[in-house]
Amino acid sequence: MNDSIELSGTDRGADLPTEALVGAAIVLQPSQQEMPFAIVEGQPVTQIPQDLYIPPDALEIILEAFEGPLDLLLYLIKRQNLDILDINVSRITHQYMEYIEIMKAMQFELAAEYLLMAAMLAEIKSRMLLPRHENIEEDEGDPRAELIRRLQEYERYKQAAEDVDSLPRLNRDLYQVSADAPKLESSKPLPDVALKEILLAFAKVLKRADMFESHSVQMEKLSTRERMSHILSRLQGKQFVPFISLFSVEEGRQGVVVTFLAMMELIKESLIDIVQNEIFGPIHIKAR
Amino acid sequence: MDDLGQLKRILEGALLAAGEPLPIERLALLFADNERPQNADIRTALKEMVEEYQGRGFELKEVASGWRFQVCQDLAPWIGRLWEEKPARYSRALLETLALIAYRQPVTRGEIEEVRGVSVSSNIIRTLLEREWIRVVGHRDVPGRPAMYATTRIFLDYFNLKNLSELPPLAEIRDLDKINAELNFEGVDSKSHEVEPESEESFDEVQDEPLATGLETEKEDR
């Protein structure tokens, strides 16, 4: 929004700080020469008419065009082609006050910073007017020093801001490019687990479980538990499975025993039913 | 637009910046009225560009909605690694559940919860089922007919076991230090000591029970 009003140029070459500002605000005729406020019926007007009405909104815009009192001062200095180090405090103060006065006349509520600066300028001005005694005020220094330092400091960052703004910037001067990725197999890698991790986790559970007498874990031999699962899965979705089909000769005696124990355990846990329709008839097993 | 090279530069710049297919009509609109090339010229330029990018890692292609640059399909194995997520780590809650299923199968969720002292999230069961480390082998004949879980062949293969009886017996498990000593020579990596936040959470839950806290600490001190 600040870019909408160009006030910072030195090319306007006007003496009064007010024209640029009033001119911009109410969009009176801009002109190249001695910068009247406006041309009224062909006659340049160089004084603000007493009855001139400037809408307060417009002034607000002007004030926003300056980034504070330092910016305004810089503008006043540059407009006279002055070096910051050369500033003539009484003249700048005069112009600054004039600006402030207009603001006040317009009943514009000035930000505190502007008034503070006005006070500082007045103080510097008065100090500069004091007669100087060469030796005594050695350590006091130039009354303008602090102001000049601040102006310089502000100016370098004002310039830096412009420099940053003119850097090639993404989505204005440069564009990040992208191309369509090839079709990818969505392979989400699965976590790796070491057996030890499971055992350690289990040990922890057991420790906790041990504390609850009622929950103390009694474990069958793992081969039996495994066979229980195996038998159950064989029985899945089936009505009856012949008892003998669950045994396999290749496993030998031990395998038969494990299967048998697993069945006993399953019966004990009421997970299977064993059915024999007649004595010495075929035995069938079914999941509950 | 008198310079074919500049036309191509603008076209490829626009196609790459857009990141989506652009039809020729839209490409034409990049140019001010007084410099706008004919659609035919744009098409010619695009076709020449197709040739120019032969052998590179990307290609210019005409698809239904216009022209676009796309990365060559044969690079998929490498490109895929761009987004490859680091394998997550399983929570201790999951590992405990898996261990309980392995040692107590066939076992229901309720039974696991009873031993662990905390509830088992459906997520954990789902993850284990999806990984095909466990499966449902039946339903217990109690109200609600809860599923009974058991470990699978894939589980055994993953942990390089012939059968479950190769797992250390319960008595040994109870002696944590011994497991550590015994298993270390197998070259199990050091990951296991890392405890994830999730798992800590489950421990907190347990410790909330007043009985557990005191006793557990006492035991661990031994």
Added chain:
Amino acid sequence: MDDLGQLKRILEGALLAAGEPLPIERLALLFADNERPQNADIRTALKEMVEEYQGRGFELKEVASGWRFQVCQDLAPWIGRLWEEKPARYSRALLETLALIAYRQPVTRGEIEEVRGVSVSSNIIRTLLEREWIRVVGHRDVPGRPAMYATTRIFLDYFNLKNLSELPPLAEIRDLDKINAELNFEGVDSKSHEVEPESEESFDEVQDEPLATGLETEKEDR
């Protein structure tokens, strides 16, 4: 990876597919362990690619977070027409605040206000934080413990910079004394007649203070 051409194809494919800057370390991870090139080889390949794409509509560039392809700056007038909305313009207040943070980081809001002579609106700070151009890097150990701000990698990326030293140099704080001496040397100076007696006279006395202050500021910038 024995084939430089294939290495380049993979690198450019990945950079184009990623659509964001990729550091060399991340590019190296595109390769399986047994075919992974040295980082130095990747860098060499990238540098050759920079050459190869000279004169095209896009360029390979290294910014703070890594390497990226970007459309050449001179094409912005055409590419900008791809989108309805114009690129955002930032207010002077925002840019000055950003510049102060970039050049003087870590810096507090109070310090920024001191230089600018006006208060910094919370809006500006929030905007910069939301854009992730700045972040809080700590708190100054003074009453109120104000946050100290610094710029981010995203800021550098956005402004096409590899690091802060690529920022345009900050104007020097001129030394009053030196300037004065020069003015005297040259004798006639167009400016000098505008200077009123009171100020001229005072130049000699200013010396110490501004010089010291200037140097101090310079130090902080580093």
